[in-house]
Amino acid sequence: MDRLKDKIAIITGAAGGIGRVAAELFVKEGAKVVLADKDSENGAKAAKEICVLSPNSAIFFPLDVTDKQSWGQCIEQTLNTFGKLNILINNAGVSFRETVEETTMESWQTTLAVNQTGVFLGIQSALEVMKTNGEPCAIVNTASVDGLRGDSVFFAYCATKAAVEAMTKCAALCCAENSWPIRVNAVAPGYILTPMAYEDARQNGQTIEEYCAESVKLHPIGHLGKPEDIAYAYLYLASDEASFVTGTTLAVDGGYTCR
Numbered sequence: 001m002d003r004l005k006d007k008i009a010i011i012t013g014a015a016g017g018i019g020r021v022a023a024e025l026f027v028k029e030g031a032k033v034v035l036a037d038k039d040s041e042n043g044a045k046a047a048k049e050i051c052v053l054s055p056n057s058a059i060f061f062p063l064d065v066t067d068k069q070s071w072g073q074c075i076e077q078t079l080n081t082f083g084k085l086n087i088l089i090n091n092a093g094v095s096f097r098e099t100v101e102e103t104t105m106e107s108w109q110t111t112l113a114v115n116q117t118g119v120f121l122g123i124q125s126a127l128e129v130m131k132t133n134g135e136p137c138a139i140v141n142t143a144s145v146d147g148l149r150g151d152s153v154f155f156a157y158c159a160t161k162a163a164v165e166a167m168t169k170c171a172a173l174c175c176a177e178n179s180w181p182i183r184v185n186a187v188a189p190g191y192i193l194t195p196m197a198y199e200d201a202r203q204n205g206q207t208i209e210e211y212c213a214e215s216v217k218l219h220p221i222g223h224l225g226k227p228e229d230i231a232y233a234y235l236y237l238a239s240d241e242a243s244f245v246t247g248t249t250l251a252v253d254g255g256y257t258c259r
């Protein structure tokens, strides 16, 4: 119940999918949460629904993770509302099903802006306030099995998710070497049934049933993941239970990367 008691968290990409489920779990575990997403309609709705379960436990902020100024405003809103920041979950992401030949400048730049620059700006903005708040803090980034393995049809996506792992290690070392009380880790999900999976099926001209039947073969455990599977990994890495864990990428992938 209280694994995140008195912690204040920002979760990006929290209007739907994994981020939405993580926001609710974090509140159940005692945190107050800023749901940050560029999708204002679903983000505001999600924060409202969470507040019905636990009054004054969540707000929505219309964050564009690719924009430094937007990050500054999000942090300011967090401090004004809840007084501090302990946890950042860099969860927002986009994917395009394209090989190296098919990748356009537009999709390349969008993927880099959200998945890579967004994580960089998030880490940089959070460090600024976390390093002086005097309490244990944690940043969790979202990588992917596609950052650990190549996949010919996700060229830009794989590139950014591998970069997330590298940024995680570099930022973790920077915090440790400066004795800042901040741990930085990443989670690498296998395939999870979220709106992103539905969109991927659509881009591949498949029904969701066809998509699942094909994707499940990549996961030795015999099924795809649920958003909760990733939310619990975020929870562990964000909590003080993981106080000796920094700079690591935790694969939550049903055995995908064992092969």
Ligand code: NAI
Residues within 6 Å of the ligand: 012, 013, 014, 015, 016, 017, 018, 019, 036, 037, 038, 039, 063, 064, 065, 066, 090, 091, 092, 093, 094, 095, 114, 142, 143, 144, 145, 188, 189, 190, 191, 192, 193, 194, 195, 196, 197
């Ligand atoms: P989703 O598509 O359901 O949710 C992503 C959220 O990010 C959306 O609410 C969207 O509005 C938000 N977003 C996109 N661009 C943004 C921006 N510029 N600023 C702020 N918010 C923005 O995706 P899902 O599946 O929940 O993915 C969450 C994370 O998990 C992503 O980083 C994704 O790459 C990663 N992941 C997902 C996998 C899956 O199979 N679903 C597998 C491996 C990693």
